[in-house]
Amino acid sequence: xxxxxxxxxxxxxxxxxxxxxxxxxxxxxxxxQEEIRRQNLGAMLRYVHLHGPTSRAELTGRLGLNRSxxxxxxxxxxxxxxVTEEVPTTPRRAGRPSLVVSPRSVRVYATAVSVEPERLxxxxxxxxxxxxxxxxxxxxxxxxxxxxxxxxAALIRESERELAADAFCAGGAAAVADTTRDDDGTVHVTGxxxxxxxxxxxxxxxxxxxxxxxxxxxxxxxxxxxxxTRGVAAGVDDLVYLHGDLGVSAGxxxxxxxxxxxxxxxxxxxxxxxxxxxxxxxCGSRGCWETEVGVAALLRRAAAPPGTSALAVVRAAAxxxxxxxxxxxxxxxxxxxxxxxxxxxxxxxxxVFGGTLRxxxxxxxxxxRHRVDTMALPASREHLxxxxxxxxxxxxxxxxxxxxxxxxxxxxxxxxxxxxx
Amino acid sequence: xxxxxxxxxxxxxxxxxxxxxxxxxxxxxxxxQEEIRRQNLGAMLRYVHLHGPTSRAELTGRLGLNRSxxxxxxxxxxxxxxVTEEVPTTPRRAGRPSLVVSPRSVRVYATAVSVEPERLxxxxxxxxxxxxxxxxxxxxxxxxxxxxxxxxAALIRESERELAADAFCAGGAAAVADTTRDDDGTVHVTGxxxxxxxxxxxxxxxxxxxxxxxxxxxxxxxxxxxxxTRGVAAGVDDLVYLHGDLGVSAGxxxxxxxxxxxxxxxxxxxxxxxxxxxxxxxCGSRGCWETEVGVAALLRRAAAPPGTSALAVVRAAAxxxxxxxxxxxxxxxxxxxxxxxxxxxxxxxxxVFGGTLRxxxxxxxxxxRHRVDTMALPASREHLxxxxxxxxxxxxxxxxxxxxxxxxxxxxxxxxxxxxx
Numbered sequence: 095x096x097x098x099x100x101x102x103x104x105x106x107x108x109x110x111x112x113x114x115x116x117x118x119x120x121x122x123x124x125x126x127q128e129e130i131r132r133q134n135l136g137a138m139l140r141y142v143h144l145h146g147p148t149s150r151a152e153l154t155g156r157l158g159l160n161r162s163x164x165x166x167x168x169x170x171x172x173x174x175x176x177v178t179e180e181v182p183t184t185p186r187r188a189g190r191p192s193l194v195v196s197p198r199s200v201r202v203y204a205t206a207v208s209v210e211p212e213r214l215x216x217x218x219x220x221x222x223x224x225x226x227x228x229x230x231x232x233x234x235x236x237x238x239x240x241x242x243x244x245x246x247a248a249l250i251r252e253s254e255r256e257l258a259a260d261a262f263c264a265g266g267a268a269a270v271a272d273t274t275r276d277d278d279g280t281v282h283v284t285g286x287x288x289x290x291x292x293x294x295x296x297x298x299x300x301x302x303x304x305x306x307x308x309x310x311x312x313x314x315x316x317x318x319x320x321x322x323t324r325g326v327a328a329g330v331d332d333l334v335y336l337h338g339d340l341g342v343s344a345g346x347x348x349x350x351x352x353x354x355x356x357x358x359x360x361x362x363x364x365x366x367x368x369x370x371x372x373x374x375x376x377c378g379s380r381g382c383w384e385t386e387v388g389v390a391a392l393l394r395r396a397a398a399p400p401g402t403s404a405l406a407v408v409r410a411a412a413x414x415x416x417x418x419x420x421x422x423x424x425x426x427x428x429x430x431x432x433x434x435x436x437x438x439x440x441x442x443x444x445x446v447f448g449g450t451l452r453x454x455x456x457x458x459x460x461x462x463r464h465r466v467d468t469m470a471l472p473a474s475r476e477h478l479x480x481x482x483x484x485x486x487x488x489x490x491x492x493x494x495x496x497x498x499x500x501x502x503x504x505x506x507x508x509x510x511x512x513x514x515x
Numbered sequence: 516x517x518x519x520x521x522x523x524x525x526x527x528x529x530x531x532x533x534x535x536x537x538x539x540x541x542x543x544x545x546x547x548q549e550e551i552r553r554q555n556l557g558a559m560l561r562y563v564h565l566h567g568p569t570s571r572a573e574l575t576g577r578l579g580l581n582r583s584x585x586x587x588x589x590x591x592x593x594x595x596x597x598v599t600e601e602v603p604t605t606p607r608r609a610g611r612p613s614l615v616v617s618p619r620s621v622r623v624y625a626t627a628v629s630v631e632p633e634r635l636x637x638x639x640x641x642x643x644x645x646x647x648x649x650x651x652x653x654x655x656x657x658x659x660x661x662x663x664x665x666x667x668a669a670l671i672r673e674s675e676r677e678l679a680a681d682a683f684c685a686g687g688a689a690a691v692a693d694t695t696r697d698d699d700g701t702v703h704v705t706g707x708x709x710x711x712x713x714x715x716x717x718x719x720x721x722x723x724x725x726x727x728x729x730x731x732x733x734x735x736x737x738x739x740x741x742x743x744t745r746g747v748a749a750g751v752d753d754l755v756y757l758h759g760d761l762g763v764s765a766g767x768x769x770x771x772x773x774x775x776x777x778x779x780x781x782x783x784x785x786x787x788x789x790x791x792x793x794x795x796x797x798c799g800s801r802g803c804w805e806t807e808v809g810v811a812a813l814l815r816r817a818a819a820p821p822g823t824s825a826l827a828v829v830r831a832a833a834x835x836x837x838x839x840x841x842x843x844x845x846x847x848x849x850x851x852x853x854x855x856x857x858x859x860x861x862x863x864x865x866x867v868f869g870g871t872l873r874x875x876x877x878x879x880x881x882x883x884r885h886r887v888d889t890m891a892l893p894a895s896r897e898h899l900x901x902x903x904x905x906x907x908x909x910x911x912x913x914x915x916x917x918x919x920x921x922x923x924x925x926x927x928x929x930x931x932x933x934x935x936x
Contacts, residue, residue: 283892332777344860348774348781355769355862356753359895362859367852367890370790379855379890431788434800438783439765439860441776469788469800471704474780 131167134159135506138167139176142197143221143503144323149182151192168195175262175510176202176221176502197222201258202510204498205266205306207246207294208313208490209233209286211273211340214242216249217488219495221264221502223324225488227253236276239290247297262510265498266306268294269316269490272362273340273376279400281340281376281390285359286310309497313337313490314361314448315352317483318345320493321446326484332442335483336363336433338404338451341376342384346440364388368432386428389450395421404450408457426458430465437470437478448483456482552588555580556927559588560597563618564642564924565744570603572613589616595932596683597623597642597923618643622679623931625919626671626687626727628715629734629911630654630663630707632694632761637670638909640916642685642923644745646909648674657697660711668718683931686919687727689715690737690911693783694761694797700821702761702797702811706780707731730918734758734911735782735869736773738904739766741914742867747905753863756904757784757854759825759872762797763805767861785809789853807849810871816842825871829878847879851886858891858899869904877903 137157142148148156154164171177179193199220208215210233218227229249233242246268254261270286291308298306311319318327318335327333327347335345342364346353353360364384365377372381385391389404396407396418410418433445447455455462463480470478485492502508558578563569569577575585592598600614620641629636631654639648650670654663667689675682691707712729719727732740739748739756748754748768756766763785767774774781785805786798793802806812810825817828817839831839854866868876876883884901891899906913923929 285894332781348769348776349772351770351772353769353774353861355895356864356898357862357894359892360753360769360860360862362862362892362895365859365892366787366856368788368791370852377892431791435787436860438786439781439857440774441778441781441783443777471780471783471786471798473706473778474776474783477777 131170132505132507134163134167135170136504138164138195139171139197139221139506140503142177142195143223143499146222147194147196149192149194150179153195168193171195171506173511174506175260176506199224200226201260202262202264202502204264204495205250205253205308206491206494206498207250207266207268207308208494209239209242209246209268209270209290210313210490211271211275214246214249215491216246216253217491217495218253219491221499223492223495225491228491229253236274239270239284239286240293243290243293243297246294250298260510263306264502264509265500266294266308267316267494267497268308268310269313269494270310271313271339272343275340279390281388283341283362283365283377286312306498307501311494311497312343312345312358312361314343315345315354315358316493316497317448317485317489318347318446318493319352319496320485320489320491321448321483322347323496324485324492325446325489326481327444327446330443332440333444333446334433334436334440334442335446335448336451338388338447338449338454340390341365341388342432342451344436346442348440348442363432363436366432366435368428368435383428383432387425387432387451387454391428392421392425392450392454395424397421404453408453411457422454422458423461425454426461427465429454430462431469433462433480434466434469434475437466437474441474443477444479444481446481446483448485448489449487452482452486455480553926553928555584555588556591557925559585559616560592560618560927561924563598563616564644564920567643568615568617570613570615571600574616589614592616592927595927595930596681597927597930620645621647622681623683623685623923625685625916626674626729627912627915627919628667628671628687628689628729629915630660630667630689630691630711631734631911632692632696635663635667635670636912637667637674638912638916639674640912642920644913644916646912649912650674657695660691660705660707661714664711664714664718667715671719681931684727685923685930686921687715687729688737688915688918689729689731690734690915691731692734692760693764696761700811702809704762704783704786704798707733727919728922732915732918733764733766733779733782735764736766736775736779737914737918738869738906738910739768739867739914740773740917741906741910741912742869742904743768744917745906745913746867746910747902748865748867751864753861754865754867755854755857755861755863756867756869757872759809759868759870759875761811762786762809763853763872765857767863769861769863784853784857787853787856789849789856804849804853808846808853808872808875812849813842813846813871813875816845818842825874829874832878843875843879844882846875847882848886850875851883852890854883854901855887855890855896858887858895862895864898865900865902867902867904869906869910870908873903873907876901 178196182194199222202221203218206217214233215230220226231245272285274282291310294308314337321327331350333347337343344361344363365382367381368383369381373385375382375385407418411422599617603615620643623642624639627638636651641647652666693706695703712731715729735758742748752771754768758764765782765784786803788802789804790802794806796803796806828839832843
């Protein structure tokens with residue numbers, strides 16, 4: 095099944111190509127000059143988007159194009175309103191300095207949405223990955239995903255109230271968490287779907303910069319994409335990103351590509367059963383991993399009142415509270431237990447901890463590592479790195495922005511100049 | 516890390532492209548006529564390899580090329596010695612019949628090797644997937660992988676003793692199981708590596724059709740590739756193939772691409788711990804899934820003597836032996852337990868059972884399904900199919916042949932005509 099995220103990622107070159115076992119399509123017609131220019135513009139824009147201001151001289155080397163081509167491409171991106179070119183302020187060598195190409199990170203932005211179990215967040219994120227504006231609103235317990243549309247649309251409108259006249263929105267994307275909680279604390283496994291993106295587009299018709307063509311994806315998947323693009327797993331091909339909030343989900347990258355599964359519902363690792371006689375889980379099963387490593391497990395072990403944050407327990411442990419410390423290390427041990435399973439299944443280069451699991455891992459890394467070393471197969475743990483996420487709670491927003499920028503990075507001629515013509 | 520299997524699959528178009536998050540390479544130069552012809556020859560050869568004899572008229576439609584191009588390509592493949600063209604014996608319509616293009620499945624073959632815990636198998640498999648010759652030898656308990664090289668090389672030489680003068684070997688590949696057993700029954704987790712392929716090539720220097728350029732892969736991965744290419748999961752993008760022998764391994768395809776992991780060691784699902792207080796496993800851990808679903812678990816439950824085959828227990832159950840029946844359904848229940856975990860993690864379209872698990876599933880599908888329906892998340896089990904593998908014990912050999920043919924299918928100009936020039 096082609097899920098919306100998979101479709102968006104296919105545009106991004108990050109999803110599977112058509113099945114090689116199927117009758118292959120005939121080869122594409124030879125790329126024309128126009129197509130090559132478009133690809134080169136995209137390559138240059140993507141480079142400065144990911145790596146920041148870069149001199150023409152460096153771009154010449156990185157993109158493998160000659161100086162005059164680089165100059166022409168940069169000029170075209172300047173004319174399109176996507177980058178600026180400036181003489182560097184600190185030339186390092188003698189001779190005429192190479193102009194520096196920078197993304198126009200204030201003018202050109204993406205709308206990033208994060209629908210979390212207990213809050214809604216909206217960011218405008220500039221080309222280059224800079225957060226320009228960040229707003230949030232509480233999410234009522236027990237509310238359905240579509241109930242969030244008006245509040246999210248309102249946050250987006252607020253975020254665009256003082257836009258410059260020439261601002262350009264390159265697109266929008268939403269990271270949608272897969273759990274919600276009722277008032278009585280019952281956790282439900284839910285999930286996003288295309289209707290949310292469609293409804294959000296519809297709610298914004300006539301507002302701001304026009305239709306954004308929202309796409310959506312699972313929050314853990316999108317946060318994994320962020321850590322894979324700009325975070326601790328940049329450049330790593332095989333990664334398991336674990337996101338803790340009410341439950342535990344994973345975003346998994348294998349061979350440089352995000353695993354989405356048949357219906358975009360892969361990575362529900364919190365519902366991997368690790369204990370046949372374990373506790374009852376919100377999903378109806380028993381002994382699911384998240385019953386031992388979710389926030390509820392930490393609070394239960396720490397005898398902390400509902401509503402206490404994971405961070406509060408971690409802090410109490412650091413201050414010497416022995417109940418909190420036992421709770422932390424008990425959860426960390428179970429965390430290592432499930433990580434070992436995932437390491438045996440995926441043989442990743444790196445496991446990244448995000449959300450509440452980031453706090454747990456940061457405070458009890460030794461306990462997690464010890465359990466992984468006890469349980470994972472030697473060949474699979476040899477090169478394994480365990481890491482706290484580098485982007486913290488912004489990961490879902492940064493990942494959503496990457497997804498939202500993808501059309502523009504693939505074809506910069508879709509940019510502001512095209513819109514104003 | 517680029518594992519040999521990943522490298523081979525990349526040639527096959529079935530492995531990840533370079534990381535899209537990295538600075539992209541400049542676009543390739545416009546494809547020349549020669550390159551397009553090569554791609555078209557590959558597309559036609561792959562089509563008849565996978566689908567069997569096909570009329571020019573059908574190829575015209577399937578490949579989206581015009582009739583004269585199809586005629587020229589077919590003529591070139593005939594001249595290369597890779598296909599034949601014949602007037603169909605049963606024309607269905609009036610008018611001049613369309614010539615039928617068939618792979619030369621006796622002349623052109625691949626050398627497929629399957630290194631299993633207790634036997635070594637070698638097959639010559641013709642273009643089109645037909646097994647031309649199949650030989651096996653026992654594998655001594657406790658022997659290392661490299662110990663198998665002389666015996667495998669001898670089987671290959673035997674299989675080529677009566678080759679036709681114009682026979683052409685397109686390449687070789689080995690599927691290597693990841694477990695071995697000592698004489699005392701202790702199971703070890705091992706794995707293949709590049710040295711086996713190199714040693715096998717070296718052992719065959721000067722024999723038969725020259726250097727095969729052996730590649731190797733994990734047996735479960737290669738069997739998964741076979742079911743994905745020619746078996747029950749043909750055309751399916753998201754698949755978990757489970758292979759049972761001494762242990763349990765998986766070959767996993769997500770988004771149409773095989774998951775290999777950092778070092779080619781993904782899919783060790785038998786060592787997913789499902790019971791923290793469970794039985795001691797050969798890997799040193801406790802409560803691994805394979806301690807409940809491997810052959811040893813079936814024999815233990817059935818109180819059958821070591822060396823009894825899984826099939827014998829399944830047959831005894833079918834004949835009404837209540838101990839055997841309880842053993843079968845006990846194992847089937849645990850099988851469903853782990854499958855539910857994998858379904859929550861991967862959200863596959865289909866789970867395929869191979870090796871000894873094929874027998875267990877075929878005899879107790881209802882028990883497996885019931886456990887999956889109890890434990891897997893509703894959204895992930897909705898479209899889920901469970902199936903016995905279609906290729907049976909030949910799956911690793913058929914998958915290895917697909918891997919071995921890949922160079923030729925990518926570039927048919929490497930074929931026999933090139934070799935004889």
